[in-house]
Amino acid sequence: MITTITAKEWMEYKQDHRLKWIALIIYGLFAMALATGVKYYSTATAANTQAQQDSYAQWLQQGKKNPHSAAHYGFYAFKPLSPLAILDKGMESYLGRAVWLEAHNQNEVKEREATDAGSIVRFGNMSVAFIFIFLLPLGILLLGFDLFSKEREQGTLPLLLSSETGMAAIFRGKALALYKVVMLIFLPMLLVATVTCIITAGSTAWLQALPQFLLLVLFLLLYFGIWVLLSLYISSFVRTSSVSLVGLLAFWVLGVFIIPRMGGLLAKALHASPSAFAFSNNVRLDNELGIDRKTPATQRQKLFEDSLLKKYGVDSIAALPLNIRGLNLERGEEYGYLIFKKNYGGLERTYHSQDQTFNWLNILSPTQSLRAISAGFSGTDINKQVHFAALAEDHRRMIASTMNEDIATNSVGIENYMVDEQFWAKIPNFKYTEPPLKQWLLPQLVPVFSIFLWLGFLLFLLKKRAAAITAL
Amino acid sequence: MFLFIVKYDWLSLRANRLLLLLATITAFILLFALYDGYQRVAFQQRTLAEIQVQQQMDHQKYEKQIADIKPGKHFDGGHFGDPTNPFYFGNRMGAQYAVLPPAPLAIISTGQSDMYPYYYKVTLSKKQALYHNEELENPQVLFNGRFDVSFVVIFLLPLLIIAFTYNLYAAEKENGTLPLLMAQNMSVGTMIAYRSLFRYFLFNVYFTALLLAGIACFGGLGAGSSIGVVIGIIWLYTGFWFALSYLVNSFKKHSGFSATALTGVWLLLVLIIPTVISTVTDVVYPMPSRLELIAQTRDINDSIAKNNNALNRFLEDHPEFKPAVADLKDRNPNTLRNRIEAEMMVEKIKAGYYATAQKREALINNYRFLSPAIFMQQLLNKAAGTNDGRYQNFNEQVGQYQQTFRDYFEPMVYRQQKFTTVNLKNVPRFVPQQTLSAILDRASLNNVIFLACMIGLVLLPGIRKAIQRRNGN
Numbered sequence: 001m002i003t004t005i006t007a008k009e010w011m012e013y014k015q016d017h018r019l020k021w022i023a024l025i026i027y028g029l030f031a032m033a034l035a036t037g038v039k040y041y042s043t044a045t046a047a048n049t050q051a052q053q054d055s056y057a058q059w060l061q062q063g064k065k066n067p068h069s070a071a072h073y074g075f076y077a078f079k080p081l082s083p084l085a086i087l088d089k090g091m092e093s094y095l096g097r098a099v100w101l102e103a104h105n106q107n108e109v110k111e112r113e114a115t116d117a118g119s120i121v122r123f124g125n126m127s128v129a130f131i132f133i134f135l136l137p138l139g140i141l142l143l144g145f146d147l148f149s150k151e152r153e154q155g156t157l158p159l160l161l162s163s164e165t166g167m168a169a170i171f172r173g174k175a176l177a178l179y180k181v182v183m184l185i186f187l188p189m190l191l192v193a194t195v196t197c198i199i200t201a202g203s204t205a206w207l208q209a210l211p212q213f214l215l216l217v218l219f220l221l222l223y224f225g226i227w228v229l230l231s232l233y234i235s236s237f238v239r240t241s242s243v244s245l246v247g248l249l250a251f252w253v254l255g256v257f258i259i260p261r262m263g264g265l266l267a268k269a270l271h272a273s274p275s276a277f278a279f280s281n282n283v284r285l286d287n288e289l290g291i292d293r294k295t296p297a298t299q300r301q302k303l304f305e306d307s308l309l310k311k312y313g314v315d316s317i318a319a320l321p322l323n324i325r326g327l328n329l330e331r332g333e334e335y336g337y338l339i340f341k342k343n344y345g346g347l348e349r350t351y352h353s354q355d356q357t358f359n360w361l362n363i364l365s366p367t368q369s370l371r372a373i374s375a376g377f378s379g380t381d382i383n384k385q386v387h388f389a390a391l392a393e394d395h396r397r398m399i400a401s402t403m404n405e406d407i408a409t410n411s412v413g414i415e416n417y418m419v420d421e422q423f424w425a426k427i428p429n430f431k432y433t434e435p436p437l438k439q440w441l442l443p444q445l446v447p448v449f450s451i452f453l454w455l456g457f458l459l460f461l462l463k464k465r466a467a468a469i470t471a472l
Numbered sequence: 473m474f475l476f477i478v479k480y481d482w483l484s485l486r487a488n489r490l491l492l493l494l495a496t497i498t499a500f501i502l503l504f505a506l507y508d509g510y511q512r513v514a515f516q517q518r519t520l521a522e523i524q525v526q527q528q529m530d531h532q533k534y535e536k537q538i539a540d541i542k543p544g545k546h547f548d549g550g551h552f553g554d555p556t557n558p559f560y561f562g563n564r565m566g567a568q569y570a571v572l573p574p575a576p577l578a579i580i581s582t583g584q585s586d587m588y589p590y591y592y593k594v595t596l597s598k599k600q601a602l603y604h605n606e607e608l609e610n611p612q613v614l615f616n617g618r619f620d621v622s623f624v625v626i627f628l629l630p631l632l633i634i635a636f637t638y639n640l641y642a643a644e645k646e647n648g649t650l651p652l653l654m655a656q657n658m659s660v661g662t663m664i665a666y667r668s669l670f671r672y673f674l675f676n677v678y679f680t681a682l683l684l685a686g687i688a689c690f691g692g693l694g695a696g697s698s699i700g701v702v703i704g705i706i707w708l709y710t711g712f713w714f715a716l717s718y719l720v721n722s723f724k725k726h727s728g729f730s731a732t733a734l735t736g737v738w739l740l741l742v743l744i745i746p747t748v749i750s751t752v753t754d755v756v757y758p759m760p761s762r763l764e765l766i767a768q769t770r771d772i773n774d775s776i777a778k779n780n781n782a783l784n785r786f787l788e789d790h791p792e793f794k795p796a797v798a799d800l801k802d803r804n805p806n807t808l809r810n811r812i813e814a815e816m817m818v819e820k821i822k823a824g825y826y827a828t829a830q831k832r833e834a835l836i837n838n839y840r841f842l843s844p845a846i847f848m849q850q851l852l853n854k855a856a857g858t859n860d861g862r863y864q865n866f867n868e869q870v871g872q873y874q875q876t877f878r879d880y881f882e883p884m885v886y887r888q889q890k891f892t893t894v895n896l897k898n899v900p901r902f903v904p905q906q907t908l909s910a911i912l913d914r915a916s917l918n919n920v921i922f923l924a925c926m927i928g929l930v931l932l933p934g935i936r937k938a939i940q941r942r943n944g945n
Contacts, residue, residue, distance in 0.1 A: 118860050180869075242731060
């Protein structure tokens with residue numbers, strides 16, 4: 001029976017001009033979005049690889065130097081893009097791309113592209129995800145707003161009610177038909193997008209991103225289902241199709257425009273984040289006055305020297321078996337780690353709390369939940385940024401410690417201590433490794449929950465609604 | 473006749489829940505938006521106040537430190553912390569902040585104020601260090617954009633207008649009152665026109681009153697005539713949407729069609745066209761990657777440092793900067809000179825960035841007529857003093873100031889002088905120049921005229937029909 005209903009609706013859609021126009025517009029924008037994504041990914045990846053090589057080559061060729069000067073010189077770590085960034089640029093324009101690994105300072109990940117792009121970029125950027133997450137649902141609601149209400153308007157509802165088919169089956173048939181139409185539009189795009197990604201990123205990189213990609217596709221399929229069910233539900237509920245259309249459009253606008261901005265206001269009101277000045281000033285004061293603001297740098301130095309004398313059982317610094325300069329530098333670095341852990345940790349926690357506020361508010365709209373999931377799986381949200389920053393910081397500490405250790409052990413009694421160029425090769429180039437799948441999933445728990453919640457909620461509502469209509 | 477229609481439209485609106493609903497929603501979102509702006513501006517002002525306090529404290533602290541060091545004695549707070557060394561002092565301790573306070577109307581539009589720095593720490597480091605300054609913000613907040621007045625005006629007002637007017641014709645038809653109207657001696661077209669006009673005024677008077685009250689409450693009245701300009705362009709922009717709705721109504725289709733058509737145009741103008749223009753701009757004039765600049769800058773630094781001759785060459789040309797007795801162990805004069813030479817070379821590369829940025833801006837300005845949303849965004853940002861231009865201008869001012877700051881320290885570093893309390897007192901300070909440009913420059917005026925023409929064009933079919941009918945009568 002359901003197949004017959006689906007076939008009937010399917011026939012109707014095939015004759016509907018709406019479908020042709022919607023598909024045409026979406027395909028046009030999709031082609032543009034995909035081309036832009038490919039160009040963006042190839043250019044950014046090439047620039048990234050080149051910059052990472054150049055920066056490391058400069059490190060290797062810095063010549064004979066004191067290891068501490070070398071640590072100051074340092075090199076840069078660059079964040080590579082995941083192949084899925086072709087499909088979803090996410091927040092990439094607003095995230096930094098590079099971080100300088102130098103002695104004493106954990107630097108911010110900087111160089112966000114949006115800074116150069118001018119105010120036009122604030123309108124957003126066309127991406128395949130933009131088409132799938134924002135525009136395709138619009139197509140679904142334009143195709144589905146009268147899915148049920150037309151029966152009422154055409155006067156065919158009494159006929160349906162008098163037939164033996166239950167309302168639940170009619171709902172199921174109609175929903176399936178609309179979903180089939182959505183798949184008709186979506187699947188060719190998915191195919192083209194997949195092939196393009198494999199060609200652009202190469203199969204190795206692609207295989208690495210495959211689990212995230214499959215999950216993303218799964219959630220997209222569920223997401224389209226939500227919009228189909230929502231259209232059906234609203235259209236079964238209202239007197240006229242136009243009310244249904246206006247209601248659905250309002251819901252779409254809410255999810256696309258209002259909720260994300262409300263989220264910003266709410267997140268910032270609940271969890272205030274520091275200005276760049278306040279942040280760097282705190283780091284400075286932690287350094288000058290101590291993290292507890294009670295042990296200034298000179299006092300810390302004194303305590304450290306006393307502990308050294310005790311440890312090595314000598315009565316003067318000059319009698320130490322190691323070079324005090326290297327030890328001091330290492331102590332400075334270690335204290336620096338504490339300072340940066342406190343400050344960056346605090347900042348990351350604030351951003352995390354803000355993002356959680358976004359996530360919970362996003363439950364109001366499946367659109368925003370899916371946007372979060374998509375950017376998360378594409379590695380274009382803050383989570384990858386934080387992961388990258390942590391790996392870069394580990395690398396920076398490794399550079400600093402290697403240099404300081406060398407000074408401490410090898411430069412005792414030598415003025416103007418220098419090491420040869422070969423020494424620099426002891427430090428490997430920075431290579432970013434993607435986190436395991438678990439780490440991609442964990443931050444997305446709330447959005448994933450939101451998608452399932454919507455799905456369950458709508459199925460429940462439709463079931464109740466079907467029963468109510470039968471009773472009429 | 474107009475007043476007659478107005479009276480009954482008002483009565484019917486009063487009887488309708490829609491008016492109350494729309495009025496409440498409008499007031500609510502505007503309040504929300506103004507609060508958002510207030511929160512943002514207050515944060516910036518607080519930050520600037522903190523900066524000032526820190527600067528004063530530093531000044532007192534270092535003044536005391538410098539005064540306390542007895543002549544001939546060494547500073548005992550670490551080598552690099554010696555405030556009597558002009559290089560170390562100018563490099564770190566003596567940092568001066570150049571700040572750009574928010575403009576009086578800043579609350580109405582976030583613009584670029586959450587991305588571009590409104591304060592710079594100026595030291596003896598390279599000018600390019602300024603270029604890498606960024607304000608800290610959660611990327612998700614930046615990405616989503618703010619719920620500010622400019623968002624309400626550009627994105628939400630059109631939707632409210634659509635909801636307010638989309639079924640002016642269709643409702644009569646669908647409620648069965650159309651035959652009654654057609655029996656009157658006034659044409660239905662004229663009646664819709666009068667009602668649209670009335671609702672246009674009603675809507676704008678209400679919104680303007682709310683906006684003015686809000687600006688007064690949140691302390692933006694000091695902006696003076698800019699407020700008038702802002703309100704004027706809001707009336708123009710909403711006029712465009714009322715005219716569009718009137719046009720769609722005059723097609724005399726059912727309300728579902730009107731709603732879809734109007735929302736479709738809205739989507740096209742505020743979302744699709746700006747996004748496409750933004751994307752095309754990126755493809756036609758991609759910004760050169762900042763990542764390349766990093767490596768290039770380092771190469772230049774290294775080559776100058778290896779050459780190791782910059783200072784000698786400079787001092788040959790400028791013997792007045794030579795120290796009386798040179799301390800050859802002091803490498804600071806070399807470091808500073810190398811830095812300046814590198815900066816000059818990097819500036820040449822950076823010129824390419826500015827050129828690209830300008831080309832992008834020109835492209836957008838050429839095509840912004842395609843969407844009144846882009847034009848509105850630019851105008852409101854300008855009124856709020858949060859536009860690209862103001863920050864570029866500030867940037868240039870800071871660049872010049874940095875030059876002045878360095879010119880002050882440079883001779884002392886070369887001459888290997890001690891930095892004294894008198895020197896500290898005379899450190900040049902940043903004085904911001906007026907940076908608010910006229911909101912309506914030539915290009916914007918053209919846009920205003922264009923938008924006015926668009927309104928005329930949209931209204932034309934309806935007006936022609938009305939005239940034809942009158943002549944026919």
